[in-house]
Amino acid sequence: MDSNTKPIIRVEDVTIAYGDFVVMRDINFEVQQGEVFIILGGSGCGKSTLLKNMISLVKPVKGKVLIDGMDIVTAEGPELLTILSKIGVMYQNGALFGSLNLMENICLVLEEFTNLPRDAMEAIARMKLTVVGLEDSAHKMPSELSGGMKKRAAIARAMALDPKILFLDEPSAGLDPITSAQLDELILKLSRTLKITFVVVTHELPSIFTVADRVIMLDKQTKTIIATGKPEELQKTSDNPWVRQFFNRQTELEVSK
């Protein structure tokens, strides 16, 4: 990551609640341009909810989410479309449209937002599929793909409009270690070659240590961020026992020994 980076995402004083139930409160952090930023935490701490908040699927009760300077929370109409065109999202199960093949899945976004001729769209789609290593699967339906292939295809679709930021929700979930490592390699490749900023929700330690430039850790009890920094530093120097416990894969019993 370049040292002269600037924030491309700023989350300011965000509080998310469902009715009376507060999921997290007063969340503040910045994501620098070009970095691989990981949101981590235990199960049920609200990682995916925070990600959904950053892509405008869940509205916070308070706070701002500035993407490239524009607040996605209050944006509507053309302004929201401008922000959405700058981001791509890979959902946990890929969320590819089951009735369309991979080529059509990617062309769909291009059809809506560009006036490119069909041949050009297909060329772009093939290009995106090549980047993720699925150049031979353009005409396959999502149901014909393995879990790892679906996720790679979802990344290809998310990149259709050359977004500045890619949000990945649990990219390693349900994958074997080798496929998971291949996906990590892909994230690093895209980050280094295309300078895409990644915001990744995960709790897979090998992935975190492989790809992360910086992480934030959410805590279910305090409903806030309890650690920010590089994973290696947090593992060694964090004064929060839970953070050390997480990075060292220990149970509470082992920590107390």
Added chain:
Amino acid sequence: MTSIDYEISDKDKLKLVITGKLDAEATGNLWPQVFRKIDEINPQMLSVDAVGIEYCDGAGIALLLELKHKQEQNNRQFLTIGLKSEFEQLMTLFDPGKLSKSDKERASFVRFAENVGKATFKLLQDLKSQVSFTGELFVKLLSTLVHPGSLRWRDTFLIAEKSGADAIGITALLGFLIGLILAFQSAVAMRTFGAEIYVADLVVLSLFRELGPLLTAFVLAARSGSAFAAEIGTMKVNEEIDALTTMGLDRVKFLVIPRVLAATFVTPLLTMFNNLFGLIGCGLVMISIGFSPVTFMNQIQQAASLTDLFSGLVKTFVFGALIAGIGCLRGLRTGTGASAVGDSATRAVVASIIAIVIADGIFAVVYFIVGI
């Protein structure tokens, strides 16, 4: 073999001597009698002689914990004697208070009030979402009609084929059978008055004005309304709807408008098939009771006018839009979990049928007022 002995030493001291296996089967037998005995004696001190317990599973531990909890709740004492250390460890894993339902469950009337409140709130939320969805759909339909280029024509034709062309067989068969049955049943009654020729009038008017549109709408609700809800519901469960939103694609424009337009335009066509085959069924009965095809044709021409035909067909546009709109709304409102898609499909069919009948009633009143 498990056995239990009750030793009452003082008036308020009870000792349960359990021997053998305290597994699920034995616990099932012991549970009611042990608690009956405790309620009967109300012991200040309850002890369980567990020296003879050679095996104890989750059910056995639950029994011991429940006994302990019952005593503690009443500020009385509980003791186990000679319980093997591995079973003792199992017992310490659980807090008896947390396992018991009695002190956690609220009074039934409170639960009832809570449930009524929740159901009312859910109903109001649902109503609100229906109103806002109808408004959104109406505005976007108008916008699509003004800018037809924005419609996903390929999807619309595919849906029209699935909902319309693929349903011709079942609609025609249903129409044929209904025409046949209606004619046959009424012919028996009409024969008493020597008025069998009027069977044709009865069938053609019923089909054109009511039965044709209604039957077709019911078939469409069952076939396509449920399919729309299930399809969109599955997309929601698979986060495909979220993907559409974050890709900046309008879910109503992308998913709902093509379905509503397709269903709106195929329902009248299907109704005409239904009517045609209904008349063929009726014609067969008429021929079988001695009328010539020409007589039958002349009779239906005299009985029904184009107004009758079109008064029925006009309704079907509304029925089609209602079925597709409700199916899509139920799909978009699908919750999470394995049963959510099934629930949405069921609700789509039930709500569509109710809406169709209500709309038909409104049409009947309007037609009566304008004299059709």
